[in-house]
Amino acid sequence: MSPIVDVKNLRKIYDGGFEALKGVTLSIEAGEILALLGPNGAGKTTLISALCGITTPSSGTATVGGHDIAREYRAARSLVGLVPQEIALEPFEKVISTINFSRGIFGKPKDDALTERILRQLSLWDKRDARTRELSGGMKRRVMIAKALCHEPRVLFLDEPTAGVDVELRRDMWQIVEELKADGVTIILTTHYIEEAEAIADRVGVINKGELLLVEDKASLMARMGRKTLRIDLRDKVDEVPSALAGYDLELSEDGTTLSYHYDTRGEGTGITRLLQALAAEGLHLRDIHTRQSSLEEIFVGLVHDGEDAA
Numbered sequence: 527m528s529p530i531v532d533v534k535n536l537r538k539i540y541d542g543g544f545e546a547l548k549g550v551t552l553s554i555e556a557g558e559i560l561a562l563l564g565p566n567g568a569g570k571t572t573l574i575s576a577l578c579g580i581t582t583p584s585s586g587t588a589t590v591g592g593h594d595i596a597r598e599y600r601a602a603r604s605l606v607g608l609v610p611q612e613i614a615l616e617p618f619e620k621v622i623s624t625i626n627f628s629r630g631i632f633g634k635p636k637d638d639a640l641t642e643r644i645l646r647q648l649s650l651w652d653k654r655d656a657r658t659r660e661l662s663g664g665m666k667r668r669v670m671i672a673k674a675l676c677h678e679p680r681v682l683f684l685d686e687p688t689a690g691v692d693v694e695l696r697r698d699m700w701q702i703v704e705e706l707k708a709d710g711v712t713i714i715l716t717t718h719y720i721e722e723a724e725a726i727a728d729r730v731g732v733i734n735k736g737e738l739l740l741v742e743d744k745a746s747l748m749a750r751m752g753r754k755t756l757r758i759d760l761r762d763k764v765d766e767v768p769s770a771l772a773g774y775d776l777e778l779s780e781d782g783t784t785l786s787y788h789y790d791t792r793g794e795g796t797g798i799t800r801l802l803q804a805l806a807a808e809g810l811h812l813r814d815i816h817t818r819q820s821s822l823e824e825i826f827v828g829l830v831h832d833g834e835d836a837a
């Protein structure tokens with residue numbers, strides 16, 4: 527199956543000469559949720575803006591649904607919905623007319639049943655006759671999503687959908703994204719919240735200084751790059767790691783009661799059995815043990831720092 531979004535060597539040099547995208551290549555399959563992670567100024571918004579036809583790339587190509595974003599702009603744009611970072615709504619416009627008007631911009635006839643379905647899905651149906659200025663910040667965000675969906679796009683770009691929203695609304699947004707995916711919409715979102723990528727993305731792309739460092743299935747990324755930590759709580763406090771255990775990658779907590787053992791999940795063996803035997807041989811008694819997988823956040827920070835060290 528050909529990808530719904532196909533980006534090849536996309537570069538963007540802004541007027542002042544700043545290179546915001548340095549040859550990004552990326553394929554996105556229909557129906558997936560891709561999270562683009564990256565620090566401030568990495569180029570995430572520039573990439574999204576280029577794919578939505580708001581920014582003109584300096585070189586490279588991109589297609590949406592097989593349509594070239596430059597040569598077949600209209601066809602490509604009609605397949606795309608964009609929820610920008612900033613909320614931009616006409617304050618005196620009613621919710622329902624905002625949606626109908628946006629649909630009209632795409633040259634699509636009014637469709638009351640569709641408008642109702644979208645507004646219900648976003649829990650905005652009861653607010654359909656409210657003026658947008660009367661809505662809470664969370665509701666305004668939902669209206670922005672409804673606006674982006676009203677011309678039935680196949681690809682939805684969400685630029686930091688949950689920046690500055692409370693935990694409850696963030697979870698609501700995740701639920702909405704899951705439902706859209708179930709409807710067959712492909713979703714590309716940018717986020718600073720790694721837990722957001724961890725919670726909802728199928729694949730994760732890491733972008734830094736205009737370069738896409740990797741794009742990978744979330745689960746395999748975590749398995750490939752993840753390290754695990756075994757936390758060993760000791761029954762009795764020790765002053766230092768016994769010298770007989772010096773061969774293990776062990777850290778002793780400040781209070782001397784917990785040892786942390788880091789191991790690689792890709793390795794042949796974890797070394798845990800040998801370690802536990804060695805602890806017993808040293809006369810150390812265990813109170814409890816726990817394992818912990820390194821988070822996407824740790825992986826992300828490691829990747830971005832490695833890039834900086836190499837620069």
Ligand SMILES: Nc1ncnc2c1ncn2[C@@H]1O[C@H](COP(=O)(O)OP(=O)(O)OP(=O)(O)O)[C@@H](O)[C@H]1O
Pocket residue numbers: 540541542544546564565566567568569570571572573
């Ligand atoms: N119109 C512009 N003219 C010149 N430089 C720009 C313009 N827009 C963005 N940039 C620069 O391009 C770089 C990438 O910006 P972009 O907004 O794409 O980053 P981002 O990853 O979305 O960041 P954030 O997470 O802060 O939103 C930044 O250094 C920014 O200053």
